Amino acid sequence: MKKTFKGGIHPPDNKDLSKDCPITGLVKLPGQISVLMSQHIGAICKPVVKKRQEVEKGELIGDSEAFVSAKVHSPVSGTIKDINLRSHPVLGRVQAVVIEPSEAEPACPPEQNSFADFSEDDYTPEQINEKIAEAGIVGMGGAGFPTGVKVGPNPKMPKETMIVNACECEPYITCDYRVMLEWTDQFLAGIKLLRKASGCRKCYIGIENNKPEAIKLLRERTENEENIELSVLETKYPQGGERQLVNSVLGKVIPTGKIPPMVGVMVCNVSTAAAVAEAVIDSAPLTHRAVTVTGKGVQKPANLYVPTGTPTEHLIEQCGGLKEEAVKVVLGGPMTGFSVGELQTPTTKTTGCVLCLTKEEVGEAKYLFRQTPCIRCGRCLSVCPEKLNPTKIAHAVKADRLDLAEKHNISACMECGSCSYICPANIEVTGYIKTGKIRIARANKDMPA
């Protein structure tokens, strides 16, 4: 029996574009690197450097007193040119530290031999935790929850099981896949460290069955590991959604609106695990990550090792530039990523993909924003992995009935986009739901405490 969850969609995965491209360093550094002070869910950091100051690679440049936050470090040595607002893929405009690199050579992917003969017994959970927090690691799958907070002890919700999200269920993206193939030692070291730090007994690697090479390799490498088990899952979107992943791997259903720790599970991403290994073993902060630059709208798709804060445009240029037909550039995957109008927008720690889409890939109707009336076909309901009624919620938001939207569990929507993808009327169901959530949040803030 195939392990999977109910609902979901099967978009063409288009991973062939980049799946055989090894992770390579940049050819040259961009003229300016804009490190955004908000790289994660939680409090926005305050710059701890001043204009015109020299910084070293790996030096702390942003920090926050808040509990749910992650430190920000400089990915290059250079001079602080500016501290100003820069466009953020999600939040509009956010304060950023703009650095002009003084080094000539961009960084290469980490050397792997330092991770080969590693033993987790050399570290105590406290040491690991501290190093993770120091390195400013956040979940690199998309949402970006600070890993230090996630792994740290929480007496109310003790963690028992860890699941590594190796699904990479979004179409096009292959950076996690390349990390597993190329940085296997580092990845496995990271898993062991995370398991130790969180006190989990068992660890599962949840991987979709469309990555046979990675499955084979990991199977060989984890054969003798007692506590690490591969869990091969059906290829389906959003298999890598936390709640779906827990459901597929363990068969557990997380109550609506709750998160995996509620059932004693910690979920973490492939690149995050790799970053943890680097942070603990090499004491290196999180300043670079593997990014897939792909889509039929870019000349030469690639997997690149990118310093955080690199302008999108620079990455596209390195891949030969946009093709004539490109109509959309997305930071993140096609299902949950954010389209940018300004190619200066810098990447963040959570940007795993720069996706350049052509009109054909987007679809004519979607390109023209052409929506037709809902025909009540129920397709959005049957694909919703949370089993909500997306069209009803969208209608409620459209009619400005936020109370109704809440009654239909708008907050339980994980914004996976499956409903919009499947809708024959091309209604931006997820878009309406997102708008509704923002409006509800605003309304609640206005209320007297």
Add this chain to the structure above:
Amino acid sequence: MSENLRVSPAPHISRKHSTKTIMLDVLIGLVPASAAAVYHFRQHAVILILTCILASVAVEYICCKLMKRENSLGDLSAVVTGLILALSLPPKLPVVYAVIGCIFAVGVCKMAFGGLGCNIFNPAMGARAFLTVSFGMAMASWHLPAQMNPDMPGLGPDTQVNAKNSSQEQKDQDVKLDAVTQATPLSWVKKAVKTRNAEKASEIIKSNWPNSQLKYALTGNIGGSLGETNALALLAGGIYLLIRRTISWHIPAAVLGSAFVFAEIGYLFDKTAFANPLVHMVSGGMLICAFFIATDPVSSPITRAGTVVFGCGVGLIIVLIRLFGAYPEGVMFAILIMNAFTPLIDRMLPAKPIGGIPDGK
């Protein structure tokens, strides 16, 4: 280059299908049945089908103009309504009536409610009901297929007797009606039930509907509405829709399953008065209903559980009307009655979040 970039909320890709492709699939699915209709009823079928499609499209166009709306013909739903209405009409229905039906279907049942997606009732069935009520006689005169087999029900001795009766009492419309309706298998069944005389009934059924003649219903060599007679053509179209996933299997399975079960109950209860359930499956509007009419997304419930309840309701009402009602055929009323229940079903069976209803709701 970057000025041309589009910004919009995720997701950024979509499945390459639309309301139009769904409707197109339904039309393709109806091709075998339409072709069979033309084969069986020749020019009558051609005229009715073309009239209904053209009239429906025209009515929708005019409504859009009058309501100052964007022209919605592109979604092809008017064509589907026209074709389904045509296939549910008796072959020799005067063209004027057909046009009136189209005006009612598109103008009243669909556009007056707000257009596609807002209508409560299935437009084609609403119009058919309207025609049945308004022009009862014309709507119940059945014309035999061109290649009618001489030993088929309808040309058997019983019919001739009835025909003679009717010519004797030409002014008595009821009797005349009775005589003409003999040509459809379901009217045999109805007649048998009506006699309340077990022996006579079993005789009628046996003489007119021996099981071996199921094959005539399968191949459409039988009286009936344009698109209802050829069961194989309808099945082929239905299977096409299922394979294309244009419809899910829930509604057809529920309609056919429940109709079979209830017909079987009747059959077991009284074999002499009720027809073999298989007869019910392949005759009348059962198959076109299960695959093409009940599956209309707009007027059926939205949740899976809801569609199953809806389908079972349709199946049950069809059989009840066929066995006990005043009409030989129940599809149209079954659909309309269940359409009326759709909002209630949607409310009773809402989507249930996978992790249960959160606290405080």
